[in-house]
Amino acid sequence: MTRVARDPSRPVTTLELVCPAGTPAALRTAVDAGAHTVYCGFRDETNARNFPGLNFNRAELREGVAYAHDHGADVLVAINTFPEAGNLAPWHRAIDDAAEIGADAAILADIGLVAYARDNCPNIRRHLSVQAAASTPEGINFYAREFGISRVVLPRVLTLPEIKELNRHTDVETEVFVFGGLCVMAEGRCSLSSYVTGKSPNKTGVCSPASHVAYEEHGSGLDSKLGGFTINRFAEGEPAGYPTLCKGRFSANDKVSYLFEEPVSLNLLTMLPEVADAGVTALKIEGRQRGKAYVEKVVRAFRKAVDALDRGEQLDAAAIADLTEGGRETAGAYKKAWH
Amino acid sequence: MTTPPFSPILMGGLLLRAIPPELVQPVAERLARRLQDRHPGIFERLAPLGPRSFAIDVTDLPWLFLLSVAEGEGHVEVRAKSDETAADARIHAPLKVLFGLLDGSIDGDAMFFTRDLAYEGDTEAVVALRNALDGADVDFIADIASAFGPLSGAAQAVAEKALAGFSRAEADLAAVGESLIQPVVRRTDAQARRIEELEERCARLEKALRRVKTMPT
Known part of the structure; x- marks a missing residue:
């Protein structure tokens, strides 16, 4: 299957910085801060950040694509949820419109939608979303052979040596998350949010929907709740967090702890030389639900780091330390310290 | 609940206590109208939620601002903090943080995680308001200045x-x-x-x- 080539007029860098935009203003902010590429979604359940007040209508996307292209940046449209049986129209329309508007790629997860894009919009690049959880050369090469995918966003379960090895066995471009919130579950297969709220990132595009979230002040602190369940209790002065089940603090065996995952942010800024050495094409920053101030600061810091890497200079990690979740960071599975 | 920082606004706020909300109302109304005229996208993004009200408690000022939104339009009322004001959500933050959220220079999530901003009530409405404001490219000074023709x-x-x-x-x-x-x-x-x-x-x-x-x- 033929893959869609990248527009040759766009600049090619050592590492392509792929940055989040939840709103048109965030898109312009990301481009101005140095994003090579921006990713965004339509204002509905076709993308995995379907939060209230967020995302783009068709006219906004058209303007956003024009702005990005005028500044030499690409725009990718995330259409990365799994359609409901019998209700494919919103997802098909999203692919058609992204292609017609002139977006540079559609980020897709559902195998049927990848096939739809191949057959109906052959000129838009097809990127395989992290939600598809393709983590082996065999799986990735299958998608390339059958559906002509140009790039895969790798699940956050692989170590850097594994990514390097994977890149040796595929010529599909690889994109890895380098900053932002972490999912500990196999992406595209987590049902924790659905279990508690009836809504999930996979089908409705939202993990732990705000409509089911409550914060309650108590004597000296704050409780965060999801679907009526207490997910965490923060003491006075302790940094609070958003209540996702996987990052809840629970009591088990007389001990209160984060049972699945502590609320820490991924940050690979100082590991970019190793990431480049692993043969990765693009670096993804998480956070379409975050504001312009976050986008501006993180994108600028990473662009500076990518440029410094090109010049063989040292990388400065301190620039974004205050934007990490709970003020703490991790290299996650990339530098796996457990077995 | 957030405690206001020791700032000129807090000091000024103490002096402003003598001013009744009725006198502030026309100014607030005018500013809200200005915001709506120059940034209709804010209220358009909030429209899918249906009618919602936000009690905005500026912790270093003596008044509370009740923002009501419905069908793509917004309306603001100034109240005394001692009044019983019902709202879908209550937001507490110092003026500087609220201005920072309005013009997108401050990361709302970070402010909430560090408790510089607090809220109670309808989380969905608060998240939508944050996103709508952040997406609007508000420049408050330029917006106000534009009223001077x-x-x-x-x-x-x-x-x-x-x-x-x-x-x-x-x-x-x-x-x-x-x-x-x-x-x-x-x-x-x-x-x-x-x-x-x-x-x-x-x-x-x-x-x-x-x-x-x-x-x-």
């Missing part, structure tokens, strides 16, 4: 000068505040170090106790 340039220059003066006053006041609380900070730092030592000691003792308990008898 041909004098908008001059108005903007005056506002920017006032803002620079405010920043200087804020820095001066912060220095005064720091100097006032320095003896207390020294004492609490020493206590924090002592608590840390005791916690480490407790952890060591707990570990030793666990080891003793698991020893074969």
